[in-house]
Amino acid sequence: xADDILIIGAGQAAxxxxxxxxxxxxxxxxxxxxxxxxxxxxxxxxxxxxxxxEIGYDRVELKGADFYTQSNVETHWGTRVTEIDRRQKRxxxxxxxxxxYGKLLIATGSRVREINVPGFxxxxxxYLRNIEDVKSIQAHFREGARMVVVxxxxxxxxxxxxxxxxxxxxxxxxxxxxxxxxxxxxIVSHFYERVHREEGVTIETGVTVAGFEGTDKxxxxxxxxxxxxxxxxxVVGIGIIPNTELASxxxxxxxxxxxxxxxxxxSDPDICAAGDCTSHPSAVYGHRLRLESxxxxxxxxxxxxATLAGKEKPYNQVxxxxxxxxxxxxxxxxxxxxxxxxxxxxxPESGRSFAVFYLKDGVLVAVDAVNRxxxxxxxxxLTQKKAVLDPARIRDEAxxxxxIAG
Amino acid sequence: xxxVTYVENDGTEHTIEVQNGMSLMEAAVKQGIxxxxxxxxxxxxxxxxxxxxxxxxxxxxAGIETMEESMLDFCERREDNSRLSxxxxxxxxxxxxxxxxxxxxx
Ligand SMILES: Cc1cc2nc3c(=O)[nH]c(=O)nc-3n(C[C@H](O)[C@H](O)[C@H](O)COP(=O)(O)OP(=O)(O)OC[C@H]3O[C@@H](n4cnc5c(N)ncnc54)[C@H](O)[C@@H]3O)c2cc1C
Ligand code: FES
Numbered sequence: 001x002a003d004d005i006l007i008i009g010a011g012q013a014a015x016x017x018x019x020x021x022x023x024x025x026x027x028x029x030x031x032x033x034x035x036x037x038x039x040x041x042x043x044x045x046x047x048x049x050x051x052x053x054e055i056g057y058d059r060v061e062l063k064g065a066d067f068y069t070q071s072n073v074e075t076h077w078g079t080r081v082t083e084i085d086r087r088q089k090r091x092x093x094x095x096x097x098x099x100x101y102g103k104l105l106i107a108t109g110s111r112v113r114e115i116n117v118p119g120f121x122x123x124x125x126x127y128l129r130n131i132e133d134v135k136s137i138q139a140h141f142r143e144g145a146r147m148v149v150v151x152x153x154x155x156x157x158x159x160x161x162x163x164x165x166x167x168x169x170x171x172x173x174x175x176x177x178x179x180x181x182x183x184x185x186x187i188v189s190h191f192y193e194r195v196h197r198e199e200g201v202t203i204e205t206g207v208t209v210a211g212f213e214g215t216d217k218x219x220x221x222x223x224x225x226x227x228x229x230x231x232x233x234x235v236v237g238i239g240i241i242p243n244t245e246l247a248s249x250x251x252x253x254x255x256x257x258x259x260x261x262x263x264x265x266x267s268d269p270d271i272c273a274a275g276d277c278t279s280h281p282s283a284v285y286g287h288r289l290r291l292e293s294x295x296x297x298x299x300x301x302x303x304x305x306a307t308l309a310g311k312e313k314p315y316n317q318v319x320x321x322x323x324x325x326x327x328x329x330x331x332x333x334x335x336x337x338x339x340x341x342x343x344x345x346x347x348p349e350s351g352r353s354f355a356v357f358y359l360k361d362g363v364l365v366a367v368d369a370v371n372r373x374x375x376x377x378x379x380x381x382l383t384q385k386k387a388v389l390d391p392a393r394i395r396d397e398a399x400x401x402x403x404i405a406g
Numbered sequence: 407x408x409x410v411t412y413v414e415n416d417g418t419e420h421t422i423e424v425q426n427g428m429s430l431m432e433a434a435v436k437q438g439i440x441x442x443x444x445x446x447x448x449x450x451x452x453x454x455x456x457x458x459x460x461x462x463x464x465x466x467x468a469g470i471e472t473m474e475e476s477m478l479d480f481c482e483r484r485e486d487n488s489r490l491s492x493x494x495x496x497x498x499x500x501x502x503x504x505x506x507x508x509x510x511x512x
Contacts, residue, residue, distance in 0.1 A: 019438045042447045044447060059428070059432065062435070063437075064436035067437060067438050295445055320452075322446060322449060322451040324449060329451060329473070373450075373476035373477050373480075374479065374480065376451075377476070377479070378480060380480075381480075
């Protein structure tokens with residue numbers, strides 16, 4: 001029987017798993033399958049420095065070319081896995097080949113949610129998930145070009161920031177009554193709306209996109225409310241869908257992500273899953289989570305590698321995330337869902353530096369820190385400890401961050 | 407080009423050539439050198455790339471900016487000679503540098 005470890009999907013989680021498998025002492029064959037023509041790369045720069053043209057491909061690539069050779073990994077770029085046959089313990093690829101496995105790691109990530117309105121197939125309507133998408137978007141980057149962003153989430157707003165800096169005329173359309181509504185308090189949303197306006201971006205909330213107009217290419221976005229937004233191109237950022245089909249077709253348990261335990265094991269003990277595609281238990285929050293972040297992909301990559309190598313490294317960390325827009329570094333630790341009180345440190349009304357502490361019945365569950373690294377670092381420790389905080393101490397900037405917990 | 411030696415906490419050494427303009431964090435992660443995580447890819451947002459820089463090399467590096475300072479300030483294993491390796495950019499001036507890694511980045 002093969003003792004090969006096969007990895008499906010070659011992204012952030014997969015690259016980490018390869019490194020960790022070798023570090024954990026696994027010496028058997030590793031085969032890595034990715035459907036993109038590239039070796040694993042980082043996605044965050046795709047809406048930041050790489051989109052802005054400040055860094056090239058060599059800086060987004062996760063590992064150097066010789067890393068895979070040195071780690072003795074057989075790589076199959078541009079190869080899509082089409083089936084997992086659990087009875088035969090083999091996977092099938094799009095080009096009709098089969099590979100036997102001893103153990104398997106599914107790290108297929110997620111894909112963009114597509115917008116299903118009339119005109120969606122017009123030229124000039126783009127999404128942003130991979131390097132090819134960046135190239136298509138950059139082709140429109142000319143001073144004065146009109147870009148409409150559909151969706152006021154992190155990615156849409158990051159693209160807006162980069163484009164505004166490049167002198168494009170940018171409009172962001174958001175269905176909710178404020179941007180980033182899914183994850184942050186209105187205080188943070190309104191702060192970001194203010195900054196984007198100061199930078200010359202038009203933000204329209206409460207706008208539902210009903211269709212795209214144009215003959216050969218997109219010329220305008222039309223809203224359900226009957227408004228028309230003329231444009232040269234569109235970037236849609238309305239969320240992602242986890243890539244779980246391979247797993248569900250193979251009969252693995254899937255429910256808003258591939259269901260794994262804290263060791264990243266799926267319902268088949270020989271198969272692990274890691275990254276955007278999983279739903280995992282969180283001891284910190286007491287319920288299952290599906291996360292879309294680099295930290296989650298890296299840590300699950302490590303955990304899955306340990307499990308596959310016959311060791312234990314349970315995944316139980318407070319999630320964190322960052323977003324760069326203009327001169328703003330937003331660092332988020334924890335999940336604010338269900339908070340009962342949002343306490344502000346600093347002044348979000350003017351200036352560009354403050355932090356919001358989210359308390360649930362007094363316990364710190366999350367912090368959004370804008371240009372506030374100390375608050376972020378402190379919050380990382382305090383959320384893990386489930387610290388109970390006094391709102392008055394949070395607000396009082398005369399008290400150093402390190403002494404905030406008393 | 408700078409020749410850089412990364413010393414793991416257990417004394418294991420890794421010497422590699424780093425092209426000018428690339429950070430010491432990026433080069434280490436690309437090679438899979440253990441001991442530097444670099445979770446945020448150099449955005450100065452995670453502090454999982456801390457290294458110790460011997461005194462004789464300190465003067466050759468660019469100064470510590472506010473963001474780096476605040477991140478370092480909260481690193482559990484911070485010493486006086488700590489730096490974030492994503493903020494150290496390779497150049498001929500630091501050819502031959504040795505940096506020491508902490509026991510863990512978390
Ligand atoms: C534009 C953008 C900006 C982001 N910014 C941030 C940020 O600032 N901070 C942050 O923490 N996170 C950010 N993220 C999220 C982060 O990049 C993801 O959470 C992370 O990449 C997830 O890693 P992964 O390995 O699970 O999936 P991916 O990195 O997506 O890798 C999965 C790979 O598997 C491939 N694949 C899928 N199915 C198959 C198959 N059947 N056969 C072969 N290959 C397959 C996919 O094509 C893909 O290459 C951003 C994402 C995007 C798109
Ligand atoms: S890599 Fe994240 S702070 Fe250096």
